[in-house]
Amino acid sequence: VTIADKVTVQMGKRTYDIIIGSAVLESAGVYISAATSANHFVIITDNNIPESYISTIKCALNKARIDVVKIAAGESSKSFSCFNSLLDSIFETLPDRNTTLIALGGGVVGDIVGFAASVILRGIDFIQIPTTLLSQVDSSVGGKTGINNKFGKNLIGSFYQPKLVLIDIDTLKTLPKREFLAGYAEVVKYGLINDKAFFNWLDDNLDDILSMQPAALKKIITTSCKSKAEIVAQDEKESGVRALLNLGHTFAHALEHQAGYDGSLVHGEAVSIGMVMAFCLSNRLGFCSDKDIDVVKHHLVRSGLPIYPSEIKKIWDVDLLLEAMKQDKKVSDGMLVFILVKSIGDAFIQKNVAANVVRDTILQNIINS
Ligand SMILES: NC(=O)c1ccc[n+]([C@@H]2O[C@H](COP(=O)([O-])OP(=O)(O)OC[C@H]3O[C@@H](n4cnc5c(N)ncnc54)[C@H](O)[C@@H]3O)[C@@H](O)[C@H]2O)c1
Ligand SMILES: [Zn+2]
Secondary structure (H helix, E strand, O other), rough: OOEEEEEEEHHEEEOEEEEOOOOOOHHHHHHHHHHHOOOOOEEEOOOOOOOHHHHHHHHOOOEEEEEEEOOOOOOOHHHHHHHHHHHHHHHOOOOOOOOEEEEOOHHHHHHHHHHHHHHHOOOEEEEEEEEOOOHHHHHHHOEEEEEEEEEEEEEEEEOOOEEEEEEHHHHHHHHHHHHHHHHHHHHHHHHHHHHHHHHHHHHHHHHHHHHOHHHHHHHHHHHHHHHHHHHHHHHHOOOOOHHHHOOHHHHHHHHHHHHHOOOOHHHHHHHHHHHHHHHHHHHHHOOOOOHHHHHHHHHHHOOOOOOHHHHOOOOOOOOHHHHHHHEEEEEEEEEEEEEEEEEOOEEEEEEOOHHHHHHHHHHHHHHHO
């Protein structure tokens, strides 16, 4: 048995721990009773999550009253109507202020459960047990919760921190490979933002990561959580440095929007393509070298992630992409704001990026593939 890692997210009174290791579900009872005195738990999960994870948690919480609510897997559950049904299901369990919600699943479950916890009885506790690599390295840190509406993604939500996050790396064994890689794009992102040594480590240890060696998985998740925790602790509500986490994301959101959320392009794949575009844009503006672009592309290709839009079976329209980017919330005063890089591990926020340079960059990446 290996010892689990612990990352503390410093949030003043709302400080919480992230536990990362093998067989964490089996020990969930110990961690949870240290974090909360609740005696009623509602486990909320989606219908793809293996039953064995639920029963292991129930077993670990043996003395408590436990209810289980399932939602449909997929982004469509982040709608207002599904949210309302979820609230009804939770109220059917007769919650009180000592009830704690447990989000067991990927980022969809985490976002919707966090939002529910923030509004039920004006706020009850919740615990995250993320089971996708993406939710383990990204959405479980930082307390953004929310749902979508027809105007866009995550437009309705709150900042609400969990009491505890339990990451069991063994749950990644049942995750589809494509979802694993999508989460891996976010891991690479942390190296590219401010940690060249981590990027180099990823490059040297990629085979162990892709073959899911436990030590490698623990290392990438712990490093990613620490990295995001540090940034979020400095800037919880994204008024400054937290924006660095959007490296590649302005491009990614436009690509996802144009692909139409039909499963042809998942978020992490869009981030991979978007990070390459961010490097190319930085290069065009004279900030980073050709060599850095090549090193990043080479790593992403070796991982099995797409780096060009043409790898996705869609027709891409550069002007519609640009239009979508202007509507993205990362636009201030009509000027495009981008996260650019001086080199691998040295990202910065640049305001006033001219739209025509962005257009040229997208076009180059659409054609150049
Ligand atoms: N709050 C934040 O800061 C934040 C950050 C990034 C992303 N997000 C949100 O996260 C969502 C994406 O999260 P995601 O990529 O985890 O997607 P997801 O929650 O849809 O999970 C992906 C798929 O994997 C399945 N699955 C999950 N765990 C599994 C396991 N261990 N074994 C087998 N199947 C499993 C799910 O049922 C689903 O079909 C988006 O809605 C995004 O907006 C939020
Ligand atoms: Zn992302």
